[in-house]
Amino acid sequence: MKRRIEQLSALGQEERLAIFRLLVRAGPQGNCVDQIKRRLKTPGSTLSHHLDTLTRSGLLSARRAGRFIHYAVNWREAANLIRFLTEDCCAEMHARFSPDPQTGAGVGNPCCSQAAKRPRRTRRAAAASEKAEARTSSENGNRRP
Amino acid sequence: MKRRIEQLSALGQEERLAIFRLLVRAGPQGNCVDQIKRRLKTPGSTLSHHLDTLTRSGLLSARRAGRFIHYAVNWREAANLIRFLTEDCCAEMHARFSPDPQTGAGVGNPCCSQAAKRPRRTRRAAAASEKAEARTSSENGNRRP
DNA sequence: ATTATATTTCTATGTTACTAGAATTATCGT
DNA sequence: ACGATAATTCTAGTAACATAGAAATATAAT
Numbered sequence: 001m002k003r004r005i006e007q008l009s010a011l012g013q014e015e016r017l018a019i020f021r022l023l024v025r026a027g028p029q030g031n032c033v034d035q036i037k038r039r040l041k042t043p044g045s046t047l048s049h050h051l052d053t054l055t056r057s058g059l060l061s062a063r064r065a066g067r068f069i070h071y072a073v074n075w076r077e078a079a080n081l082i083r084f085l086t087e088d089c090c091a092e093m094h095a096r097f098s099p100d101p102q103t104g105a106g107v108g109n110p111c112c113s114q115a116a117k118r119p120r121r122t123r124r125a126a127a128a129s130e131k132a133e134a135r136t137s138s139e140n141g142n143r144r145p
Numbered sequence: 146m147k148r149r150i151e152q153l154s155a156l157g158q159e160e161r162l163a164i165f166r167l168l169v170r171a172g173p174q175g176n177c178v179d180q181i182k183r184r185l186k187t188p189g190s191t192l193s194h195h196l197d198t199l200t201r202s203g204l205l206s207a208r209r210a211g212r213f214i215h216y217a218v219n220w221r222e223a224a225n226l227i228r229f230l231t232e233d234c235c236a237e238m239h240a241r242f243s244p245d246p247q248t249g250a251g252v253g254n255p256c257c258s259q260a261a262k263r264p265r266r267t268r269r270a271a272a273a274s275e276k277a278e279a280r281t282s283s284e285n286g287n288r289r290p
Numbered sequence: 291a292t293t294a295t296a297t298t299t300c301t302a303t304g305t306t307a308c309t310a311g312a313a314t315t316a317t318c319g320t
Numbered sequence: 321a322c323g324a325t326a327a328t329t330c331t332a333g334t335a336a337c338a339t340a341g342a343a344a345t346a347t348a349a350t
Contacts, residue, residue: 009153013150013337014147020233021233033298044340045297045342064347075234158308182326191309193327194309
């Protein structure tokens with residue numbers, strides 16, 4: 001749980017998210033610091049701190065190859081993070097936000113599109129949302145009143 | 146993109162993540178501030194700031210009902226955030242981190258389990274990872290060398 | 291050994307975020 | 321109109337984070 005918070009806040013920063021996305025695309029071999037530095041044009045010391053933050057969160061792992069240190073995405077942890085969010089939200093989304101239970105289309109979330117085809121709405125969830133949705137159904141309108 | 150960063154960093158904070166999780170479980174009706182306050186025992190002003198941060202990020206929406214203001218999860222944005230992470234990572238995971246392409250089991254990520262059954266490995270991805278994985282296959286070992 | 295390159299740690303500074311009491315605004319009930 | 325309750329904004333102190341130059345460390349090449 002604390003780990004998830006660290007990971008979310010690690011990704012919740014422009015430069016670190018850019019690093020992470022770069023490394024996702026770099027694949028399992030990753031990139032050495034110098035490559036990242038040249039691509040993102042970040043000063044070495046700053047980059048090093050960001051890499052440390054991402055590594056301590058578990059999202060990256062580092063391996064030395066001679067003078068170079070390659071940072072790569074730790075896929076297992078990335079999957080765990082997505083699962084964490086999915087389990088907290090996606091299950092609810094399937095139950096409550098499936099715009100067309102017949103086709104499963106509408107959410108447009110590849111993470112959900114498969115599962116949404118068979119509405120997984122539990123008895124409990126259905127009852128709860130029924131009661132709740134009876135009164136108001138906003139689901140939009142963003143700003144504070 | 147900037148929005149995604151705001152959302153990730155909004156969730157990357159203990160108290161705000163707790164609020165978000167509470168509201169996920171509260172369903173579409175959400176909870177009014179006072180309910181949240183009593184459950185999480187947060188001082189009003191602090192809570193108000195956190196709710197504002199989450200709302201500005203788009204993850205929550207607020208609706209007034211008399212004296213009460215109900216905050217609820219904005220499922221659409223939550224889905225978008227998960228999709229964002231999924232598209233950046235999950236596609237790569239399917240291609241590179243499917244431990245058993247035959248059964249699709251192993252990752253244990255409900256977000257991926259469906260899709261993993263049909264390995265989506267592209268020609269490009271296969272070639273790239275082949276070349277890369279030839280040398281080293283760490284995929285573990287967390288700390289900096 | 292010496293020099294060059296890769297990366298990190300040290301150090302410092304500015305900025306942003308968190309926290310929470312007090313004052314304020316808004317709405318309801320009487 | 322008035323008091324009570326819900327929630328936000330004001331204000332301010334502290335802590336944490338981001339940035340980056342300079343010094344230090346580690347490895348490789350000559």
